[in-house]
Amino acid sequence: MDELTSVFIQEGREQLQAMESGLLELEQQPDNQDNINGIFRAAHTVKGASGVIECHFIEGFMHKVENVLDRLRNSDIQVSSDLTGLLLRCCDHLGRLMDVLESGAAEPEAEIKAAGDALLEELVAYTTPAAPVSGGSVVEAQADVEASGGGVVNTDSWHISVRFGPHMMRGGMDPLSFIRFLASLGEIIALETIPDAMPEAAEMDPESCYLGFEIRLQTRASKAEIEQVFDFCRDDCELRILPPNSKLSEYLKLIKELPEDDMRLGEMLLRCGALTQAELDEALSSQQRGRLPDPAGDSEAEALPIGEILVDQKVVQKEVVEAAVSKQTQVSEKKAVEARLIRVQADKLDQLIDLVGELVIAGASANLLAQRSGQSELVESTSILSRLVENIRDSALQLRMVQIGETFNRFNRVVRDASRELGKEIDLVITGAETELDKSVVEKIGDPLMHLVRNSMDHGIEKPDVREARGKSRHGRLELNAYHDSGSIVIEVVDDGGGLPREKILQKAIDKGLVQPTQQLSDQEIINLIWEPGFSTAEQVTNISGRGVGMDVVRRNIQSLRGSCEVSSTEGVGTTFTIRLPLTLAIIDGFLVGVGKSAYVIPLDMVIECIELTDMSADRDFLNLRGEVLPFVRLRDMFEIGGDRPARENIVVVQFAGQKAGIVVDQLMGEFQTVIKPLSTIFRHLRGIGGSTILGTGEVALILDVQALVQRNVRQEERDMNANNALPRSTAAN
Amino acid sequence: MGSNNRLVIVEDMTIYNALDQKNQLVAALDAADGLELDLSQVAEIDSAGLQLLILAKREAARLDKQMSIVAHSPVVRQTLDFCNLAAFFGDPVVITAHEQH
Numbered sequence: 116m117d118e119l120t121s122v123f124i125q126e127g128r129e130q131l132q133a134m135e136s137g138l139l140e141l142e143q144q145p146d147n148q149d150n151i152n153g154i155f156r157a158a159h160t161v162k163g164a165s166g167v168i169e170c171h172f173i174e175g176f177m178h179k180v181e182n183v184l185d186r187l188r189n190s191d192i193q194v195s196s197d198l199t200g201l202l203l204r205c206c207d208h209l210g211r212l213m214d215v216l217e218s219g220a221a222e223p224e225a226e227i228k229a230a231g232d233a234l235l236e237e238l239v240a241y242t243t244p245a246a247p248v249s250g251g252s253v254v255e256a257q258a259d260v261e262a263s264g265g266g267v268v269n270t271d272s273w274h275i276s277v278r279f280g281p282h283m284m285r286g287g288m289d290p291l292s293f294i295r296f297l298a299s300l301g302e303i304i305a306l307e308t309i310p311d312a313m314p315e316a317a318e319m320d321p322e323s324c325y326l327g328f329e330i331r332l333q334t335r336a337s338k339a340e341i342e343q344v345f346d347f348c349r350d351d352c353e354l355r356i357l358p359p360n361s362k363l364s365e366y367l368k369l370i371k372e373l374p375e376d377d378m379r380l381g382e383m384l385l386r387c388g389a390l391t392q393a394e395l396d397e398a399l400s401s402q403q404r405g406r407l408p409d410p411a412g413d414s415e416a417e418a419l420p421i422g423e424i425l426v427d428q429k430v431v432q433k434e435v436v437e438a439a440v441s442k443q444t445q446v447s448e449k450k451a452v453e454a455r456l457i458r459v460q461a462d463k464l465d466q467l468i469d470l471v472g473e474l475v476i477a478g479a480s481a482n483l484l485a486q487r488s489g490q491s492e493l494v495e496s497t498s499i500l501s502r503l504v505e506n507i508r509d510s511a512l513q514l515r516m517v518q519i520g521e522t523f524n525r526f527n528r529v530v531r532d533a534s535r536e537l538g539k540e541i542d543l544v545i546t547g548a549e550t551e552l553d554k555s556v557v558e559k560i561g562d563p564l565m566h567l568v569r570n571s572m573d574h575g576i577e578k579p580d581v582r583e584a585r586g587k588s589r590h591g592r593l594e595l596n597a598y599h600d601s602g603s604i605v606i607e608v609v610d611d612g613g614g615l616p617r618e619k620i621l622q623k624a625i626d627k628g629l630v631q632p633t634q635q636l637s638d639q640e641i642i643n644l645i646w647e648p649g650f651s652t653a654e655q656v657t658n659i660s661g662r663g664v665g666m667d668v669v670r671r672n673i674q675s676l677r678g679s680c681e682v683s684s685t686e687g688v689g690t691t692f693t694i695r696l697p698l699t700l701a702i703i704d705g706f707l708v709g710v711g712k713s714a715y716v717i718p719l720d721m722v723i724e725c726i727e728l729t730d731m732s733a734d735r736d737f738l739n740l741r742g743e744v745l746p747f748v749r750l751r752d753m754f755e756i757g758g759d760r761p762a763r764e765n766i767v768v769v770q771f772a773g774q775k776a777g778i779v780v781d782q783l784m785g786e787f788q789t790v791i792k793p794l795s796t797i798f799r800h801l802r803g804i805g806g807s808t809i810l811g812t813g814e815v816a817l818i819l820d821v822q823a824l825v826q827r828n829v830r831q832e833e834r835d836m837n838a839n840n841a842l843p844r845s846t847a848a849n
Numbered sequence: 850m851g852s853n854n855r856l857v858i859v860e861d862m863t864i865y866n867a868l869d870q871k872n873q874l875v876a877a878l879d880a881a882d883g884l885e886l887d888l889s890q891v892a893e894i895d896s897a898g899l900q901l902l903i904l905a906k907r908e909a910a911r912l913d914k915q916m917s918i919v920a921h922s923p924v925v926r927q928t929l930d931f932c933n934l935a936a937f938f939g940d941p942v943v944i945t946a947h948e949q950h
Contacts, residue, residue, distance in 0.1 A: 175865065178865075182893070242892070242893070279896075283896075284864045284895075284896060284897050285864075289864075289895045289896050290896040291895060291896045291899065291928065291931070291932070292895075294931070294932075295931070305933070306931070306932065306933045307933055308899075308903075308932040308933060308934050308937075310900065310903045310904075310907075313900060313903065313904060313907075315908070315911070316871075316875050316904060316908045319871070319900075319904055321864075321867035321868050321870070321871040321897060321900070321901060322864055322867055322868065322897065324896060324897075324900070325900060326896055326899070326900060328932075
């Protein structure tokens, strides 16, 4: 696939997304004209670009879609849910066509083609009968010109002279649509069509464009705005614009530059009221005597030098030159806007972050050496250096951060379609769309989220009648929330549906032999059974969900991102799925602690406070922290580190997912920038260790997996309680 | 020869049909002294269609034949008006009362 095509596919998909979100918005607000224009522009861009890369099956399809959108834009047809539904299906089809293009096939398969034809069939209903396009003023203006016969001159209008290139129409662009759009800027006082470039019938290629137009336009718009109309085809047309009140010589130059015969053109200008007969005669004869400098070329880029020459000769109004200059400024401004965003290969960023990681390690080492040397100047300079490294680290990581909103917005469509299919009324509420997280995480979270959302819609939210009977509003509510919480990002999928049926889950688990009938389970434990492989309580398998292959896969996907997921549910009220993910996968701020001779890193975001472990609590696994019970683990015991306990031990109080726990260590060594090095697969099953890092001294420190430690603590507690007390209790939620 | 040939175009006069329609027009013009075009059923016309009409008119003039458009669909009429070509074709145009406003 050539580069042009891949760029088209990439940008086409962006336009497609814009179109889709526009259409979804259109359903909510049918009167938003800006939105309709946006949708039209997106469709138009896809059509134009597909013509450029000569992908005719997309071009042909989008042309029809665009026709309907155009009528929508002109308010010839009204927005209806049928229409938006149809257009959304057209978007889907366009997506499929792009897949075809991406796969390198020359034509879509018969099946896809048939689907496309069926859509076009439906679209036809919106294109015929063709109602009149607004244009009353244009008709009037034309009558005026016919009557005037060249006598009336309107000098206060812009004169626009355009010759379209032969490939325009093959490129999917209709020259007339540009002229029509021009009319939206102001009033077209007069217009002459110039078909002179068209050869005789035998040589004429009906798919080439031979048209040119001379237009008098009365508008308050600037030259730049007029030029913008022709932005799409600037490379493929010759455009000349004369400001109002231009001098005769301007028109003369125009006449000379244009390919058509001078007299013929003069006549055209006469007819559209730019010049009078006397002026034209005088101009053409004066041209015979003293020639103006021959324009070096036709291109717009030449405008400025020519302008200067003409100003020197005092024949041009300053205005003309200003117009040219402003055009050039406009071009460079446009370039600046384009330069604001650049596409970078993701692996280049990864490489950068790897390098920054090495830089952090090397910086730590230099810092350590400087401190040992005791030279205060060296210490100072390395501390400045390490501050800069820290900034670089943050900016480098920021490069990879993207907002989660884009992922969330996809669900608008999913919820819309699914709620129709299921006959439910579901509102999607999105909060925290601007929350940022690592790009690689965003990419991988889409599938698990899709699963959870579908599950909630299918099994969670009840049918409108059932909801009403239960005293809820008919509209179900599905929330997608994202927010930052102690070094991780939390994504919630909340529904206000029926909740998870505990009895049913338990029964199913017993049937499947996952638990023994005699086993005592807490409520939370029962709910957690849904994560078991092959578990489904849905009575019927729909094509949206219910095959029971989902939840364990969801959990595994999330765990592979070093994240976790939990579910809480109240029967009759709703269910909440909570996904926690680490913010980044590469570098974190760590808190360095020591036990015996080893060093460990605790992610700093999770550390709440450090306290001294007093003797009196030495033999218990919990202590009283300002009236609260704080369970703790002793790293020395847990990792079976030899040696004696020091006289003073410290507790690092950490928090994860609302649960607090203490970690008992020998020494507190302070903050430390931690580059996470993954452990090799041999250590995959190691509990409590999340990775490793390299200290400034070159030694290796292990990164504690606080989540695993805290959960181990909680489980231990639960087991102890169950052993002591045979009654089922809910503890995990505390 | 002698009588006028009448051609009714029912498809859209767009680039998608331009190639066929050009052959159609040229053939129809060759076949008789004059050509009457009925465009009352043309639901859509773009620049390609417009070009074809201009081509036919010009070709007719070159061959010293008559070409006239005897019926316009609203879209065709508007496009010709917009491009200020009504005089070029010189055909009577029916504007219905409610369209005139």
